[in-house]
Amino acid sequence: EVQLVQSGAEVRKPGESLRISCKASGYSFATYWIGWVRQMPGKGLEWMGIIYPGDSNVRYSPSFQGQVTISADKSSNTAYLQWSSLKASDTAMYYCARRYSGTYGAWGQGTLVTVSS
């Protein structure tokens, strides 16, 4: 069974750094793209970017380029999303999802990130 398990909720202050994770199991991690999706409170889904763990090829949405960094570790079957300096506007739920033939059929449970002074 394909499973994506995300790290727990985080509370940070503006300006702090953060890395959240998405651990995959039940399939060959290196051979499927994993994407990240933001959902701000009460809002819709926003596609942030995606990584192919096999060669660490990363693509970002223009809206998120330079704002976040996506990475992956094949040895631990884990994808990451990180910020170097958080803003209050980064407060949101973040989902990882496995991409297959353009579809996102498996999703993590989400990680709530709260940025507040």
Add this chain to the structure above:
Amino acid sequence: DIQVTQSPSSLSASIGDRVTITCQASHDISDFLNWYQQKPGQAPKLLIFDASNLQPGVPSRFSGSGSGTHFTFTIGSLQPEDVATYYCQHYHNLLPDTFGQGTRLHIE
């Protein structure tokens, strides 16, 4: 990048009603469009892929149609458990992928 415009943003219907949601693409996207359901407090769930193909395990009252620039998602007979927000999603081999703005479905 290709834009997808989803409508309506909100919809209220009665149990048993036929419900339709549309997505309009800014350019021809063939059938590269999927539909998702997101219930409150849950991750999205894939319902329809490649415009008209039902994901295994999804009830047959859900269907999709269209190609090119105009796409339709339909619930044939609305059930109470269908209260959710529905999203279309365009994909492209060259990326990025794009979600529609979402349609919040309520029961009257």
